[in-house]
Amino acid sequence: MNRQCSFIKPSGERCRGASTGQRGLCWMHDPANADQRRRVASRGGRGKANRESATLKEEIKSVIADVKAGDLDRNDAAVMIQGYRALKDFIALERQVRETDELAAEIEELRHEYGAA
Numbered sequence: 001m002n003r004q005c006s007f008i009k010p011s012g013e014r015c016r017g018a019s020t021g022q023r024g025l026c027w028m029h030d031p032a033n034a035d036q037r038r039r040v041a042s043r044g045g046r047g048k049a050n051r052e053s054a055t056l057k058e059e060i061k062s063v064i065a066d067v068k069a070g071d072l073d074r075n076d077a078a079v080m081i082q083g084y085r086a087l088k089d090f091i092a093l094e095r096q097v098r099e100t101d102e103l104a105a106e107i108e109e110l111r112h113e114y115g116a117a
């Protein structure tokens with residue numbers, strides 16, 4: 001059972017996706033998946049990562065300034081910088097994961113659009 005999605009695009013062309021649900025619609029056009037599609041499409045995470053790296057930069061700058069001014073022990077500063085480096089790696093990793101997820105969602109969208117399942 002691998003019927004074609006019955007959705008008609010604004011162009012008048014019928015969707016070439018394979019219907020998955022009982023409604024005779026593909027995953028992209030089945031209203032049951034609307035919530036999931038919205039979640040996939042949400043790109044709210046990118047701004048958060050940018051804010052995080054901006055905060056990190058400011059904190060590292062202030063550590064450097066404190067060391068220069070003699071307000072912070074050099075060993076303490078070295079340990080702190082190490083911690084910041086680990087945080088930076090995590091932010092980069094999270095960003096990579098998010099970008100991979102977005103890419104996967106876009107590929108899935110295109111695949112449905114062109115009906116190449």
Ligand SMILES: [Zn+2]
Nearest residue numbers: 005015026029
């Ligand atoms: Zn469809």
